Amino acid sequence: MLETVFNFLDLFVDKFLNQSILRFNKLGSAMITGGENSVNLGDKMGYQGGYHNHTPTGIKIFAPEDIESLLEFSIYQGSGGHNSVFLGMIGSDVCSSCPGGYKYYHYLIRYTGDYAPLNQLVNYPSWDIQVLVDTYRERHKNIKGDSEHYDYQLETLSNKGLEKLFFDTIKDMGLENKISLQRVDESGTAPNTTYTVQNITLNADNKLVAIPCP
Amino acid sequence: MLGVIVSFISCKAQTFPLNTLMDDIPQNAYVKDFNNELRPYIGIYKAVHDGNEITLYITKEENKLTKRANKQFYRDALVVKYIVKNSAGVVLQDTYNFNNPNIRFYSIGTTPLKNRVDFIYSGTNCNVGWGDIYLSKINATQISWDYRPDSMLTDKCPPGTDINIYLPVVDNLIFTKQ
Numbered sequence: 001m002l003e004t005v006f007n008f009l010d011l012f013v014d015k016f017l018n019q020s021i022l023r024f025n026k027l028g029s030a031m032i033t034g035g036e037n038s039v040n041l042g043d044k045m046g047y048q049g050g051y052h053n054h055t056p057t058g059i060k061i062f063a064p065e066d067i068e069s070l071l072e073f074s075i076y077q078g079s080g081g082h083n084s085v086f087l088g089m090i091g092s093d094v095c096s097s098c099p100g101g102y103k104y105y106h107y108l109i110r111y112t113g114d115y116a117p118l119n120q121l122v123n124y125p126s127w128d129i130q131v132l133v134d135t136y137r138e139r140h141k142n143i144k145g146d147s148e149h150y151d152y153q154l155e156t157l158s159n160k161g162l163e164k165l166f167f168d169t170i171k172d173m174g175l176e177n178k179i180s181l182q183r184v185d186e187s188g189t190a191p192n193t194t195y196t197v198q199n200i201t202l203n204a205d206n207k208l209v210a211i212p213c214p
Numbered sequence: 215m216l217g218v219i220v221s222f223i224s225c226k227a228q229t230f231p232l233n234t235l236m237d238d239i240p241q242n243a244y245v246k247d248f249n250n251e252l253r254p255y256i257g258i259y260k261a262v263h264d265g266n267e268i269t270l271y272i273t274k275e276e277n278k279l280t281k282r283a284n285k286q287f288y289r290d291a292l293v294v295k296y297i298v299k300n301s302a303g304v305v306l307q308d309t310y311n312f313n314n315p316n317i318r319f320y321s322i323g324t325t326p327l328k329n330r331v332d333f334i335y336s337g338t339n340c341n342v343g344w345g346d347i348y349l350s351k352i353n354a355t356q357i358s359w360d361y362r363p364d365s366m367l368t369d370k371c372p373p374g375t376d377i378n379i380y381l382p383v384v385d386n387l388i389f390t391k392q
Contacts, residue, residue: 039367055364057364059364
């Protein structure tokens with residue numbers, strides 16, 4: 001599975017990062033090129049997930065609508081296949097001290113819950129998406145004021161800040177422990193880039209923990 | 215009588231300063247602009263960018279109902295309506311004369327160190343261009359505009375919807391008070 005993701009990613013990262021045009025690639029389909037700041041995924045039926053970029057001015061973690069899309073991809077896979085679906089997101093910030101001049105943000109999410117609740121989550125969600133997105137934006141502002149979660153050099157949320165925003169958001173959606181988050185750390189520069197995958201979780205004290213994948 | 219007074223006092227909403235963290239605001243509390251930080255931004259402002267004329271109508275709404283996941287409260291906020299015209303004077307987007315409840319543009323607090331008010335913008339139709347907008351006071355007649363749009367998936371957007379972002383996606387654009 002991970003190998004598939006990385007093959008897929010090679011196609012995506014080098015060509016399309018650092019651009020304001022939004023793109024989405026579903027597994028097994030051609031690249032979908034959207035406009036500035038938006039892209040239409042089209043039909044989700046039968047696709048095991050996909051990757052998209054977040055534009056340079058945007059927040060480099062999954063937004064509520066992204067999480068809704070993951071749930072839709074998951075339900076369309078049917079019972080048994082619903083936990084194998086993933087949604088990937090990559091983004092970058094200009095960073096003079098980083099290899100290649102950019103800091104990359106690269107995350108994957110999966111639905112890990114049962115199949116049965118997906119019908120309600122997709123078709124009759126308990127949340128108002130407009131309220132959720134405003135909550136997400138205000139959380140973003142609040143977390144920026146917290147030195148533990150802010151990158152002062154890049155003047156943006158650090159990885160920890162982004163991950164806190166994600167876990168706060170899935171809590172707002174009632175999806176705690178039903179969505180897994182992985183961060184892909186990169187080292188080296190293309191074409192000799194190596195990837196390390198970290199499982200990001202919250203411990204009993206509600207602190208973020210990163211555990212490398214075996 | 216005493217019981218009525220006690221009941222009245224205990225039912226009155228708790229009041230908090232403008233920049234109280236969202237998680238610290240109780241249900242139905244009132245977040246008040248005690249220091250009148252929002253007042254200097256009220257007015258009509260204009261700028262021209264890429265040939266388009268942008269007019270902002272900034273008003274202050276006290277006790278604005280604010281809905282968040284799992285709670286609601288009230289807050290003093292600046293609310294922005296706008297008209298964007300192209301160089302021929304054709305209106306491209308008008309939320310001032312034509313209210314669209316799905317297009318929300320309002321403040322959620324200030325950043326005093328940067329002399330700035332921080333806004334949430336829902337984006338245009340189908341939430342395309344949703345993001346943060348910052349307005350900074352330069353002097354009595356000028357404010358600076360920064361717009362940081364996010365990404366949006368539009369597969370639920372009805373075909374043919376105008377999803378062009380007409381507000382200027384730019385930093386440090388100067389608006390002048392009219």
